Amino acid sequence: MSEPVARSRVSDQTSVQSATYTTYSGPGCTSTATAIGGSRIGTYLQMDDWVVPNFRNRSNKGEVFNNPMSRKKYTFYGKIGGGGWGHYYPPFICSTQSGVWKGISTNYLTQLKSALGFTPPSATIDSSSLISEAATLALSNVKSPNVQGLAFAKEIQQTLDLLRNPISALTSYFAQASKKGVGLTFKGSAAAASSQYLAVVFGALPLMHDIEGLIEALVKSANERETARGQVQSSTTINQNNLSLVTGFVNGTYKTECVETVVVRAGAMYAFSGESLAGSLGLSLKDIPAAMWEVLPWSFLIDWFSNVGKCIDAVVASCSNDFLAQWVTVKRTQYLVRTATGTTTTAPWVQITNCSDADACLYETFTRAPTNLSQQIGLHLNFNLNRVPTLTALSLLIQQLTKGK
Numbered sequence: 219m220s221e222p223v224a225r226s227r228v229s230d231q232t233s234v235q236s237a238t239y240t241t242y243s244g245p246g247c248t249s250t251a252t253a254i255g256g257s258r259i260g261t262y263l264q265m266d267d268w269v270v271p272n273f274r275n276r277s278n279k280g281e282v283f284n285n286p287m288s289r290k291k292y293t294f295y296g297k298i299g300g301g302g303w304g305h306y307y308p309p310f311i312c313s314t315q316s317g318v319w320k321g322i323s324t325n326y327l328t329q330l331k332s333a334l335g336f337t338p339p340s341a342t343i344d345s346s347s348l349i350s351e352a353a354t355l356a357l358s359n360v361k362s363p364n365v366q367g368l369a370f371a372k373e374i375q376q377t378l379d380l381l382r383n384p385i386s387a388l389t390s391y392f393a394q395a396s397k398k399g400v401g402l403t404f405k406g407s408a409a410a411a412s413s414q415y416l417a418v419v420f421g422a423l424p425l426m427h428d429i430e431g432l433i434e435a436l437v438k439s440a441n442e443r444e445t446a447r448g449q450v451q452s453s454t455t456i457n458q459n460n461l462s463l464v465t466g467f468v469n470g471t472y473k474t475e476c477v478e479t480v481v482v483r484a485g486a487m488y489a490f491s492g493e494s495l496a497g498s499l500g501l502s503l504k505d506i507p508a509a510m511w512e513v514l515p516w517s518f519l520i521d522w523f524s525n526v527g528k529c530i531d532a533v534v535a536s537c538s539n540d541f542l543a544q545w546v547t548v549k550r551t552q553y554l555v556r557t558a559t560g561t562t563t564t565a566p567w568v569q570i571t572n573c574s575d576a577d578a579c580l581y582e583t584f585t586r587a588p589t590n591l592s593q594q595i596g597l598h599l600n601f602n603l604n605r606v607p608t609l610t611a612l613s614l615l616i617q618q619l620t621k622g623k
Contacts, residue, residue: 222268222269222271226265229262230260231263232259235296236256238254238324239321239329242306242318242319242320243319245316254325254328257325261291264291267285268287284545289585291583292582294577294578297325300574303326303558303569303573304320305563307568326558327556339554349482350594350595350596352448353484353546353596356484361444451480454478458475463573467563468564470560474557475554476554480549482546485543487541536591544591545587546586547586547587551581555578556577559574
């Protein structure tokens, strides 16, 4: 059977916009226009991948292909702002004197720095940690049960108690306040409110989710293959100011801004021969480590700030021999803008236009690589709190402060 064949393609649909530098000299005030390099515009595309002969038929028969590929796409936007630059020499009489009287550039930025090229800016986001995090997340989803049955069995009574207790505590508190003829205190109100909130977050919502999982497990059909995925991303903005554009007779500065985003996706295709009902309900031996972690006090709080629970699931999944293919993709985008921020000229020359020329390019790189995800498993911290965890943490704190008082 024919093996995959390497393929490489390049498409350069870019060009450099026209720009000129015009001088006016005497005697006679003659103008002379000289072509200079302008801003680049258009799209450059380069792709390297593998062509699989008779791919469709072979894939329909169950053959798995896990080939690497890479793609570069650079989109140049040309000149996106600015009015050029120019200066003139007031004492000069161009009709009778010889020499240059005036000079005007339609794109002074590229005249001095040349057009943006085909080399992306240096990467500032380290993709290795993102790959580890995405790989851990993907493996943690391998053969993930609909319900963590072992933990569910341990916690269901606590869940039901938690749903009942806040109501009785709240009504009891109102009753006591009424009998004593006193108003509600802040401490009592806060305790009752936090109890109700925690009851919903850790009682009603998980219980409803587990009930849905039970139903899904009972009707789940057995597929031949399944794919577990994980995705993480990171973004940053790098600004550089007061960079030297030109020094000497004419002085100038420019700045750059680069917005960089990296998206990492990890995937694992594995054989699915029909999970048993016990496996779908999270009652198999492989579910014991995850269940033990879930029932530990404060494990849910630790999982807000780290991926300990995901690491446990990933390590268990990595012991499986059912993997058909594993891969990681990394997409990095860098939007770079260069802008001239100011120019001056030596007296008695007078500046006509303060240079503010600007150009931009979107650099996109994409790679897909077969890999062993188990070698990428790692522990990671997460400090990106949103409103729900913050509110929950506050409720837990109130519960501890009002406990037994």
